[in-house]
Amino acid sequence: MTARTAGFTTIVLGAGAAGLMAAATAGQAGARVLVLDHAPHAGRKILISGGGRCNFTNMDTGAGQFLSANPHFAKSALARYTPADFLALVQRHRIPWHEKAAGQLFCDRSARDIVDMLRRECAAGQVDVRVSHRIIDVTRDGAGQYRVETDHGIFHAPNLIVATGGLSIPKLGATGLAHDIARRFGLRIVAPAPALVPLTFGAQDREWMEPLAGLSVTVGITCHEGEGRLARQATFRDGMVFTHRGLSGPAILQASSYWQPGQALDIDLLPGIDAGRRLQEIKRDRPRAGGVAMLSMLLPQRLAQLMAQAHLPDGQLAGMPDAVLANVGRILSGWRLNPHGTEGYVKAEVTRGGVDTDCLSSRDMQARDVPGLFMVGEAVDVTGWLGGYNFQWAWASGHAAGQAAAERGG
Numbered sequence: 001m002t003a004r005t006a007g008f009t010t011i012v013l014g015a016g017a018a019g020l021m022a023a024a025t026a027g028q029a030g031a032r033v034l035v036l037d038h039a040p041h042a043g044r045k046i047l048i049s050g051g052g053r054c055n056f057t058n059m060d061t062g063a064g065q066f067l068s069a070n071p072h073f074a075k076s077a078l079a080r081y082t083p084a085d086f087l088a089l090v091q092r093h094r095i096p097w098h099e100k101a102a103g104q105l106f107c108d109r110s111a112r113d114i115v116d117m118l119r120r121e122c123a124a125g126q127v128d129v130r131v132s133h134r135i136i137d138v139t140r141d142g143a144g145q146y147r148v149e150t151d152h153g154i155f156h157a158p159n160l161i162v163a164t165g166g167l168s169i170p171k172l173g174a175t176g177l178a179h180d181i182a183r184r185f186g187l188r189i190v191a192p193a194p195a196l197v198p199l200t201f202g203a204q205d206r207e208w209m210e211p212l213a214g215l216s217v218t219v220g221i222t223c224h225e226g227e228g229r230l231a232r233q234a235t236f237r238d239g240m241v242f243t244h245r246g247l248s249g250p251a252i253l254q255a256s257s258y259w260q261p262g263q264a265l266d267i268d269l270l271p272g273i274d275a276g277r278r279l280q281e282i283k284r285d286r287p288r289a290g291g292v293a294m295l296s297m298l299l300p301q302r303l304a305q306l307m308a309q310a311h312l313p314d315g316q317l318a319g320m321p322d323a324v325l326a327n328v329g330r331i332l333s334g335w336r337l338n339p340h341g342t343e344g345y346v347k348a349e350v351t352r353g354g355v356d357t358d359c360l361s362s363r364d365m366q367a368r369d370v371p372g373l374f375m376v377g378e379a380v381d382v383t384g385w386l387g388g389y390n391f392q393w394a395w396a397s398g399h400a401a402g403q404a405a406a407e408r409g410g
């Protein structure tokens with residue numbers, strides 16, 4: 001028996017988080033849905049997410065936790081499909097979960113629970129999910145039908161939901177297909193770049209960083225995005241880890257989403273502490289201590305040694321001029337480092353940039369000038385912070401497009 005190639009009202013490209021959600025939503029609303037993916041299994045990124053436990057949402061999700069050239073774009077979809085909606089789905093499927101850090105929800109058992117749930121939701125909508133299908137060409141004919149040519153045949157439908165994600169983790173099947181399709185249909189692309197990714201440093205910095213590899217410290221980093229009326233800033237207070245190539249850890253991953261080549265990073269090594277005043281207190285209480293002993297009270301030993309060597313004279317604190325301590329205080333509160341680059345798409349959890357939101361309707365993710373073409377998930381220029389926000393965007397944008405595609409019908 002040959003598989004059906006006609007009669008679909010919606011084709012979804014990509015069986016990842018956003019694609020499966022869009023397909024299930026459309027199918028359950030009456031659309032006849034086909035999902036195509038080139039990977040051998042659906043939801044592969046979900047399976048490795050959150051250390052295998054999938055941080056499937058964040059209860060505090062709002063547009064403020066996303067980067068985008070238009071910071072307002074995500075509001076509509078996020079408001080219409082909320083973390084509470086996804087949690088209700090998880091609970092309906094009796095998937096055990098727990099809250100790890102504030103608002104971050106994870107599976108108790110395994111991320112597979114989420115993939116299985118989405119598969120069951122697709123089955124409930126009679127969605128036809130086909131994996132190991134290589135997409136060869138995507139066009140639209142004069143009658144407004146999308147034509148998807150694959151190595152297993154040609155498929156047609158009046159609605160096309162593009163959910164093939166970004167460029168992160170090519171070995172899991174990531175490609176630039178969504179961006180290529182967008183360009184082909186005249187949609188603009190905001191330059192993509194690796195995000196939520198470790199930062200690398202040049203040879204000179206690596207020389208002094210190398211002995212610190214593995215060391216972890218809680219830091220504060222303030223990041224800036226946009227200009228003028230759209231300018232926003234965010235401060236992340238979280239762990240930073242020295243690696244053999246540079247810096248990683250949650251605070252650095254968050255900062256990487258904002259970082260632009262050539263920019264410096266100002267790292268507060270003592271977040272929430274008035275460093276200058278604290279150094280003066282230590283000098284008063286322990287005048288015979290040396291610089292390393294003083295900084296060891298505030299920083300891990302190896303980092304304290306490095307800082308003392310670089311910025312403090314030898315000798316007891318009693319003999320150290322206040323101006324020297326004040327200067328070290330300023331350095332500790334705003335340690336300026338100059339990243340060289342990032343670990344790239346091989347290590348990036350997400351891709352920032354993507355399909356320009358100006359070309360899409362924020363209500364249903366449909367291309368403004370191309371009826372029936374929808375762009376969802378990571379393919380779009382909406383990038384979440386670390387902590388479950390990216391999946392919530394995938395669910396919300398997928399849901400919005402799935403509903404609208406079903407309403408358009410065929």
Ligand SMILES: Cc1cc2nc3c(=O)[nH]c(=O)nc-3n(C[C@H](O)[C@H](O)[C@H](O)COP(=O)(O)OP(=O)(O)OC[C@H]3O[C@@H](n4cnc5c(N)ncnc54)[C@H](O)[C@@H]3O)c2cc1C
Pocket residue numbers: 013014015016017018019036037038039042043044045046048049050051054055056057133134135163164165166168169172173174175176177348349350376377378379387388389390391392394
């Ligand atoms: C290691 C890691 C851990 C993560 N952990 C979390 C987490 O815990 N919480 C969180 O919120 N986010 C997490 N993320 C981010 C999250 O996985 C993504 O934001 C999310 O998967 C994006 O969903 P999507 O459906 O847009 O894309 P994807 O999930 O990437 O799905 C895209 C699908 O399209 C298919 N595809 C791509 N190109 C083609 C092509 N040319 N032809 C056919 N099919 C194609 C792919 O095979 C894939 O199935 C993590 C990411 C990584 C890499």
